[in-house]
Amino acid sequence: MARLRPTVADLLALRGKRQVAKLRVTTLEEAEAAERAGIGMLSVPPALIAEPAFRDAAPTAFAVTGLEYGHYVTAEDYLRAAFLVRQQSSDAVYCAASLATIRRLRDEGIPVVSHVGLIPSHRTWTGGFKAVGKTFETAWQVWQQVKALEEAGAFAAEIEVVPEEVATAISRRTSLFMISMGAGGGCDAQYLFADDVLGAHDGHYPRHAKVYRNFRGEYERLQKERVAAFSEYNADVVNGAFPAPNQLVTIAGDELGRFLKALDAI
CATH class of the missing domain: 3.20.20.60 (Phosphoenolpyruvate-binding domains)
Structure with missing residues (x-):
């Protein structure tokens, strides 16, 4: 009921x-x-x-x-x-x-x-x-x-x-x-x-x-994990590991060629 x-x-x-x-x-x-x-x-x-x-x-x-x-x-x-x-x-x-x-x-x-x-x-x-x-x-x-x-x-x-x-x-x-x-x-x-x-x-x-x-302990643990994740992200940016190819979109080769050719003609 x-x-x-x-x-x-x-x-x-x-x-x-x-x-x-x-x-x-x-x-x-x-x-x-x-x-x-x-x-x-x-x-x-x-x-x-x-x-x-x-x-x-x-x-x-x-x-x-x-x-x-x-x-x-x-x-x-x-x-x-x-x-x-x-x-x-x-x-x-x-x-x-x-x-x-x-x-x-x-x-x-x-x-x-x-x-x-x-x-x-x-x-x-x-x-x-x-x-x-x-x-x-x-x-x-x-x-x-x-x-x-x-x-x-x-x-x-x-x-x-x-x-x-x-x-x-x-x-x-x-x-x-x-x-x-x-x-x-x-x-x-x-x-x-x-x-x-x-x-x-x-x-x-x-x-x-x-x-x-003990949520306070969990908050402290999560804060440590937050700092660690941000540190890893920062290091990846500085070292060039981010963005990786799988984080990017692509353009077909012929379309890129046309775009670059148009830019060169400026």
């Missing part, structure tokens, strides 16, 4: 039944690979959802387009961007802006995924890139953030780098679809970035990430 693209209602109906895998993808190749792997949710940048080929690559994935904090200012900015990406086949938008902005989006029927715990764009308020919710006071603040998002009309929230026990307790007591990023297995979905899963960079890998492949 063919897989169908889930709706918000479908995702909410899965709460407490099974976990959903979510990936951040930035290319059509990653989107297609995620689709073929059966990944249920994708986080995508606006440029990717705008690609006409996106739904060919990922026809059944629930796509959340990131309206990144700081790229937009007013509620109208977010609203215009949200309507655009929805027209381009986005199923929901990510918004870490104010509760008033989230309400405005929800009032127009736009499904919103927001964020609690470690919110990178707001990290200065919680002490930088560090866990949130390790004390009673900070855990209670995360709970209050979740309740505020419920009231504002979000349907889901990423919960990032929060102790598993706290995230699990919150997930059991909220109507939101809770998406764990380093917050344990008691939520409704697990979220990783494709770059981390693929081992595609030589920067910092978060503790909550799991690296499944």
Whole structure:
């Protein structure tokens, strides 16, 4: 039976039944690979959802387009961007802006995924890139953030780098679809970035990430092969080995003779 693209209602109906895998993808190749792997949710940048080929690559994935904090200012900015990406086949938008902005989006029927715990764009308020919710006071603040998002009309929230026990307790007591990023297995979905899963960079890998492949090593190997191929080509040009006869087109002898004779008559 063919897989169908889930709706918000479908995702909410899965709460407490099974976990959903979510990936951040930035290319059509990653989107297609995620689709073929059966990944249920994708986080995508606006440029990717705008690609006409996106739904060919990922026809059944629930796509959340990131309206990144700081790229937009007013509620109208977010609203215009949200309507655009929805027209381009986005199923929901990510918004870490104010509760008033989230309400405005929800009032127009736009499904919103927001964020609690470690919110990178707001990290200065919680002490930088560090866990949130390790004390009673900070855990209670995360709970209050979740309740505020419920009231504002979000349907889901990423919960990032929060102790598993706290995230699990919150997930059991909220109507939101809770998406764990380093917050344990008691939520409704697990979220990783494709770059981390693929081992595609030589920067910092978060503790909550799991690296499944070594694309960085493959990139380095391919770069060495690229340099070697370019070097061989350069040497062939310098030494006269390129172009060889099999890289050339030919002209019949009589046609060449006529051409050369015409040139000599100039």
